[in-house]
Amino acid sequence: MTSSPSPQTGDLLRHYPAFFHFWFTRLASGFAFQMVSVAVGWQIYDLTDSALNLGLIGLIQFIPAVLLALPAGHIADQFHRRKVVVVCQIFEWLALVGLAVMGFAHLLNEAAILCFIGIISVFRTFENPSARAIVPALVPERILPRALAINGSGGQAASIIGPALGGFLYILGPSYVYAIVALMTLTSVILMARLHYQYQPPKRVPMDLKRLFSGVVFIRQQKTLLGVLSLDLFAVLLGGATALLPIFAKDILHTGAWGLGLLRAAPAVGALLMSFFLAKYTMQRKVGLVMFGSVAGFGVATIIFALSSNLWLSLGALFALGALDMISMVIRSTLVQLETPDEMRGRVGAVNSIFINTSNQLGEFESGIVAAAFGAVNAALIGGIGTLVVVGLWMMWFPTLRKREKLVNSDS
Template sequence: MQFIPSVLLALPAGHVADQFERRRIVLLGQIVDLVAIAVLAALSLRHAAHEASILALVFVIGVAKAFEFPAMQSMLPALVPPPLLGRAMAVNASAGQAAMIMGPALGGLLYVAGPGVVYVVCALLYLAAVLLMSRLRYEQAQPKREPATLKTLFAGVHFIRARPDVLGVISLDLFAVLLGGATALLPIFAKDVLHTGPWGLGLLRAAPAVGALLMSLWLARHNLERRVGTLMFASVAGFGVATLVFAVSTWLWVSLVALFALGAFDMVSMVIRGALVQLDTPDDMRGRVSAVNAIFINTSNQLGEFESGLLAAWLGAVNATLIGGIGTLVVVGLWMWMFPTLRQRQKLHAEPNELSEPAADTL
């Protein structure tokens, strides 16, 4: 219910993010989230929550999130100087990874008191987010108002097509996620390959998040100052190698190390990719470009898990993961050849001689 609006509303949401003050868009979206979760909490406390009401509220949250994402992504470059954007994105990512690790555990503890209590705590946290966002100092140039037409809605697509570096970064992310869906098969590996129980599966699920968290903390303290293009490709290749090691491992500790490395490599490439997209995009286009990026991210996550499950059903989990790892390495090699300026990129914030020439737009 959240995936559908995140894809269908992405382009209109990107247009809105470039037409209005982004802080207010995010604030309004968070208020909608807060109200929806508060209603869900009230229904749960009264034991009146039914499947239809839950799905409807989740859909409302999905709509709000669809508008929040491009606006929030576009805000960060205006809040920090360009040389520090990579570190800022790493800090943001570390907060997200910490929430992914701690959230389920805290949710499980709170659930002992009942689902209504969980939703009440969530509503209070959203209230804190709304208050913090309302006090955020954010300066944005007066947006140039344009009517919503097919041309303006698809302007982000045209921009990405015309910028080889941006196209290379976003498409690399798409195919890496499509092929590297090993984590979707963790229950099969835990039971049939590693012969471990629920505690082992829990460790396997936590390992990538822990690796990503520790790497994001390191990146938050260290600037990526040179050869970022090579580093990005190397990190995606490392992701592929870690996937291969996990596929052939029959020892739990080796699998944990491989998944830890997988999460760390993914974090490096994610920070570089995110910073490159934002820094190579002018401010008046960031919302629409972020919206297109959101479509790639959301669809690749869903299709990647589907592809992994389908291959596992046909060829087995090990062979499916091996194919994914090999495919990731092939994609890295192809993209290094197809996007030479991206491979040669030295800094996150491109020097004038590093900027790729816009490709001819035939649309």
């Protein structure tokens, strides 16, 4: 990867306070979501001893994320995006307060928990396209890749520390977790409400099928966007080895719960450290090849993990997998933002979120089905090889993307 430091932009967080303000807001929200996810899962299993009910939590989050994504994108492009995020977070906060109050009153049951999680999932679906579309308005285009890397570092930190913190606080009781998370969400609401940046919403138009699917049409017409988003979709769909970690930990690596914890953390740690690097260094040349190379490396790391019977080699493969995925993610996210007009960013971001949610959920399902039929090792091996095949095909089918030299123009 060709990269260089960007001293001319200085410290991004210091010179662009609105971005720091936004980043801290998203950090608080990310920690809250990770913590409540752990607490809800543990409490429902404590109440019901049912693995099926754990699956229902995922289903309740998945359905609105897919069905409501396009309307959410339309709203992001019609209203002031900061206000959309604030309104959504207020309803999420109310649901968390409901969880805490009913918990302390000993009124929580499985149905109530699932109902509150459903409410949170609906409003997070409407929040996400607007939140993603705010970042390009906070920094100049030339340092957008660094901003996205820093933004990604917050998400990775939340995914590493949040579950552990939620599990530790669960010792006090789930109601205390919900109360603390509600306080963190309220902090996020207040910070977001005070965020100031230049943005003028367009003239509002009614939502019809043409506008609802205009993000899909736009992506089909833009070869760069189509290539980037479909590459991510199929690479994640095929390379979902992390869904099989409990099998590898127990039956192949012969480790316990502590080993499984390390295996789950390794990709996030790799991604977090790589995000720090990308926040300091900007990719300057051959970014198309760098992106394809990082996805191919993701496939190779998956193959190494599949064939490994040594815990430390497996941890190294997962660490590399996470780091390489972060490189690809920053390039993909930057291209999606820069190749999309501001008035379309909400709708295109909504389609992108459908791709992400579908690939993650179906990727886990695909890995489970293949593992059941051919074994976990073969499932991960097939996924890694499939990722390499996808990279080869996409390099042929999207030559413009392969030849892409820079993320942003030097004069942006």
